[in-house]
Amino acid sequence: MSAGEQELLRPRRSVLYMPSSNARALEKAKDLDCDALILDLEDAVAPDAKAEAREAACAAAGSGAYGHRELTIRVNGADTAWHDDDLAAACAAGPDAIVVPKVDSAAAVHALTDALERHGAPDRTTLWAMVETPRAMLHAEEIAAASERLSVLVMGTNDLVKELYAEHVPGRAPLLTGLSLALLAARATGRVILDGVYNDVKDTDGFLAECRQGREMGFDGKTLIHPGQVAGANEAFSPSAAAVEDAHGVLEAWEQGAGSGVVTYRGRMVENLHVESARRTLALHEAVSAGR
Known part of the structure; x- marks a missing residue:
């Protein structure tokens, strides 16, 4: 089996965002049955906690305390004041991957991979690109094919809904075109692709229905915002x-x-x-x- 095929078959059924500013959450994550963690420096972290969160995420990534779980760090976007410092610190920490929001062109991927090289990121640290805008949907294949270091596309469905002036509805009809374009791009280029989050953590039936939909469409797994969603995602994206x-x-x-x-x-x-x-x-x- 080739390295690319092995990457595609690495389980990423449940990929949980964890706020890196929350020490208790980072500790709890050591015992969760998720396949991967995204140690978040972006949306889940207040501006005055960014530096502390960055330090905590990098320490966690280098701790060896998370067992089989794939550890990634989501940095702040390239249009923010924190991006360069986040990227430099994450590269030094050497997680399994660095997750970057709002990647919408091949040029953005090239700039990111150049930065990873410049900051000395280990070869094992890959790039996960979040695609979450109409422009990203229309250029998804170019993004996915831009670099061999890019291993995973991550759907940012909340931002996509906002950018489309759409609404969150059961069945996700407003998003199906974008989801399908990104899926086609991932499969055409041999990349893993993760479905977006489900926002209502109390709506178990709705969450499980969306997991089933994502699996039926062909997604490899789902990004999650609450530990209570892990078991459902694991079951939905495992072969029965x-x-x-x-x-x-x-x-x-x-x-x-x-x-x-x-x-x-x-x-x-x-x-x-x-x-x-x-x-x-x-x-x-x-x-x-x-x-x-």
Whole structure:
């Protein structure tokens, strides 16, 4: 399996934003069953707490105290006074990735990757680009293809709703075009893509419905704003027991029918594309199981 394929199969079902200014939250995160953490320096941190949050996030990223969880740091945007200091500190800390908001062009990606090099970020530290504007949706493929260091696209659905003058509604009809464009870009360029957040932490049914929608569309996982959303996202973006059983059956039927020209399983015709999907399902299931 290539490095790119391994990156795609790394579980990122549940990716939780944590305010880096909240020491209690950072401590609690050590025991949460999420696949990844975004240690936030941006929206969740007040202006007068930015420097303290930056120091705490970098210390957490270098602590080795978070087990299997992928650790990332979200810096403030390039149009803010904190961006350069955030980026320099995050590069020195060397998290798994640096998350940057409002990336809307290939030129922005090039500037960021140049900055990572300039600040001495380790090779293991990749770039996660947040796409959250109409311009980003229209240029998503250019953004995703701009650098091999860019590994993940992160949907910023709250900002996209604002920029579109749209509304948050069940089913997300106003966002479907943008979500689909970003998904197409991710798949065309071999990148991971994460769905946006669900804002009402008390609306469990609505959250789970949106998780199902995201999984059915093809997202790799979902960004979260509350620990209570982790379990639902993990279940929604994991292959189900039925899917795993079906994948085994497809592969067994394919192997038994080798050379026959036509293979069926449970009344369905099986072609090579179905075999590839079955293998991916089992590989993802194994990756999820290995992280538990």
